[in-house]
Amino acid sequence: MHTHTPVTAPPAPAGHAPRQRRKEARPQELLAAALDLFVEKGYAATRTDEVAQHAGVSKGTLYLYYPSKEELFKAVVRHNLSALIAEGQEMVAQFVGPSADLLVQLMGVWWDRVGNTPAAGIHKIVFAEVRNFPELAQFYSDEVIIPADRLFTSCVQRGIASGEFRPLPLHEVAQALMAPMIFMALSRHSFGCCPIQGAVLVDPAQVLRTHLDLILRGLAVREAPASPPAPARPGGAR
Amino acid sequence: MHTHTPVTAPPAPAGHAPRQRRKEARPQELLAAALDLFVEKGYAATRTDEVAQHAGVSKGTLYLYYPSKEELFKAVVRHNLSALIAEGQEMVAQFVGPSADLLVQLMGVWWDRVGNTPAAGIHKIVFAEVRNFPELAQFYSDEVIIPADRLFTSCVQRGIASGEFRPLPLHEVAQALMAPMIFMALSRHSFGCCPIQGAVLVDPAQVLRTHLDLILRGLAVREAPASPPAPARPGGAR
Amino acid sequence: MHTHTPVTAPPAPAGHAPRQRRKEARPQELLAAALDLFVEKGYAATRTDEVAQHAGVSKGTLYLYYPSKEELFKAVVRHNLSALIAEGQEMVAQFVGPSADLLVQLMGVWWDRVGNTPAAGIHKIVFAEVRNFPELAQFYSDEVIIPADRLFTSCVQRGIASGEFRPLPLHEVAQALMAPMIFMALSRHSFGCCPIQGAVLVDPAQVLRTHLDLILRGLAVREAPASPPAPARPGGAR
Amino acid sequence: MHTHTPVTAPPAPAGHAPRQRRKEARPQELLAAALDLFVEKGYAATRTDEVAQHAGVSKGTLYLYYPSKEELFKAVVRHNLSALIAEGQEMVAQFVGPSADLLVQLMGVWWDRVGNTPAAGIHKIVFAEVRNFPELAQFYSDEVIIPADRLFTSCVQRGIASGEFRPLPLHEVAQALMAPMIFMALSRHSFGCCPIQGAVLVDPAQVLRTHLDLILRGLAVREAPASPPAPARPGGAR
């Protein structure tokens, strides 16, 4: 579970602005407010004073902590990416048991800790904005794409080495594993926020389960049902 | 095939601009120029006079065809969505043969006709901007998401009905099928355009093959190898 | 006499803004307005929209012609300096007759065409701002200081060569010649504009005459009175 | 001698700031820091916290001593003007001997005590800013311009009365005397601080000598060589 709170900082007991309320909390609050707004509206459409307001401070205060909108943006990305990376490292450290179970656990943790978190919105803005911030590309590649790839390829490699999985091209399998998760994360922050009549609704947990069911069978050397087939939802094949 | 051309309109044989020529092509040229720029820079960062310039007309002319930047944007989305939809219809019409082969063909066609096309960039901007243009959400859902879902679910349904595929929740499987393709399409227009040191490189065709290999095995009731196992790339399990 | 008019451009016959009034006059009008304001208030204290307003256009229009306040400033300096330099060249070309007369003519022309012109205010801002615009320093040195020095040193040199003037260090004499003129020009745009009780008032023409009288006598090999002694003003030695 | 020190206040022997020390020196330190910065950057471009920092105090502290930036500026001008005035009075008191020698001594002392001093920068800012701070005009006129004028006119008057000098308009002669000095003082704080390729370089002492040589000869009734002709610099008449 994530500890990200919608912030908008308590508007300070009206009547008197407590100037030095909580100095060292400011950067966090600003980053949180900025994350929310950048994810909601995108980089360009987010106004700096709106960010400040959401963080409960004035426009000028924002600039005490971040020298420009661009730097604020990068800080948001870096800050939230750090969390992602930390999660990744943690997950790697937890590796024990058979590879199939590992994958199951890995994906479950990723969803709980990243995909299902507002920080997942980071993916949306990064996808949308990298071309405007070329420096981010390298950063994101180094800090997210490559580690994530390494995480999954090493896991698959293990399964292949142990004879659990068929020999398959590692990076491509890794992408097949991650893509649906990231896709869901993206969707949650774009279409997932729009009221749509007759939208195709899927339960993330169900998607995850089905995805794993499909993939693990696909990876398995024999028809080893790594997990019991996900039962079709009641109402099943719509 | 789509009519998207690299645009920037032929700079008119120097000396005397035969401006009158191709008057009725203007809207198309403007849409094409706008698509390129919206995909590259995003909605907000694209300037209207840049669009006009790329289309070889003046800023004022753009406003003769589209009453505002917002309308231009929506027109771009609608126009390119229509193209996507047309492709979709065409694909549906081609349905023949066993379900597994259908899926293979379907995905291949989608990649050739949409994913691997500059128009695929439309996905990126739609994901990035729906929340700022809610009218687009319903439109996109109705015209793209639902039909695509129907396409894939019906295909899967057929496979289940015929006993080829295991009974699985349809929409979730459809997502698992589509996600890696769309993910790749998105990537081509964000990270794919950035020069990155040590980037994780995958061959789209290989991803497609591996993805299908995995999914079809995963769908299969028995270990029916729907297609010969995708050979690990030379240099294989790295 | 100068043709510089206080501009503030005819506010356009109210009711309807004549959009394309006189395009090619714009830069001149903007430069004139900018000169007035920069001289009056200094660089930093002059607001760009004030300049635009004085030129009878909107804020945005200014930026169609000059990409930034800084460039506008430099353009003002260059534009008005160009005139100075042209005058200088012209004067050099006119050189005929004895050196003393040349100096008299040179100074008289300088005062009429430069010192007594609003462009003289340029000196004030340049003195005040060079340290904030290091590129201006080189420009001003190359375009004004060095040519002016050359103008006067060559003139003095001629006098020395012809035996009219005593041998004296050229550059230092040139400074002694120019300093009082420039000083007066500066004063006209600083204290000269302030209402001061009991100010020390001097008539520029009288200063010029006295200055020449002193200097020419000082330069002369003998006591050749290059010009009849400037008669003390009626009311003379206050 | 003036007490202007390069300021930036001793950074307080690291470890523990003996901040209480020299409390009553604060205003002086602030004025000194402010002078440096105002001279370097001008009024508007000087930031108050930079002044505070240079004086080794915090921004808030500055406001304990001076209620606003404007008041600080005026205090700087007044403070340094007082210094100038004191110098002036002292110079006046030293008057002895023949008028020509008096002038020589007067100018020499002015250069040593004012012109060649960082406080001379005060002239630059006053010239640049009087129009924005009209209160200073009267003050400067009363306390600097008029006394200086009186100093020189009385000196010239004496020479005329004693038959040493030709009868000439007094104020105009006074200006001719002072202008080159002040001009040099101004230059030292504008162009003199900029690294310029091929700058016209003059030795202040040489300028002073030449100036006096010229002026005294110019003033003299006959060809009384008030001082031996200033020898042309080695390399002389270039």
Add this chain to the structure above:
DNA sequence: CATGAATGAGACTTCATTCAT
């Protein structure tokens, strides 16, 4: 139809000033 000069609202950013500590 087409142009492009002109507009002005609005965004980002700075910095003099305040005030709780």
Add this chain to the structure above:
DNA sequence: TATGAATGAAGTCTCATTCAT
């Protein structure tokens, strides 16, 4: 006294949009 975090008015600059030609 001294601090420095916080403020918000004000300035520079951008760019969607208009309209006379």
